[in-house]
Amino acid sequence: PxxxxxxxxxxxxxxxxxxxxxxxxxxRLQNGDRIREKLLGLSDYDMFCTYSxxxxxxxxxxxxxxxxxTPVTDGERTFAEWSAEFDCAAEVADELVGNIGNGVFxxxxxxxxxxxxx
Numbered sequence: 001p002x003x004x005x006x007x008x009x010x011x012x013x014x015x016x017x018x019x020x021x022x023x024x025x026x027x028r029l030q031n032g033d034r035i036r037e038k039l040l041g042l043s044d045y046d047m048f049c050t051y052s053x054x055x056x057x058x059x060x061x062x063x064x065x066x067x068x069x070t071p072v073t074d075g076e077r078t079f080a081e082w083s084a085e086f087d088c089a090a091e092v093a094d095e096l097v098g099n100i101g102n103g104v105f106x107x108x109x110x111x112x113x114x115x116x117x118x
Contacts, residue, residue: 003115004108006030024054033057040064047071053086060088060096080109 002010009028016023019042027035034055041050047070053063065084072079082105088096 003111004104005111006103006107008032025051041066058096058099059092060086062087080112082108 006029007027008030011026012018013024013026013036018025019039021039021042023039025037025039027037029035034057035053036055037051038054039049039051041048043049046068048066048068050064050066052065053060056063063084063086065082067080067082070079070081071077084100084105086096
């Protein structure tokens, strides 16, 4: 996605639509690293998307994340929740949680907030 500051370029493989469950997104990060993600679930009605990481330089496996949006009834606001589960070696767990929580999730939220101006 163009809205995330860590991403230099992004494309959907095989020319598939980006909203088709099963499509694979190929990212190039600003630092040159590559990440491939597979869309596992998407609902405009329930306002969520779930994806897995197929390929990444991060030392993790079985990564599955969900980004969920919930309207806030008090004003024109939205609550955004981004969560992930993954397996990794115990000695890198804290570092990965921090890097994903701050470098991926919080950086994405901050960018969206700037984009939408609230």
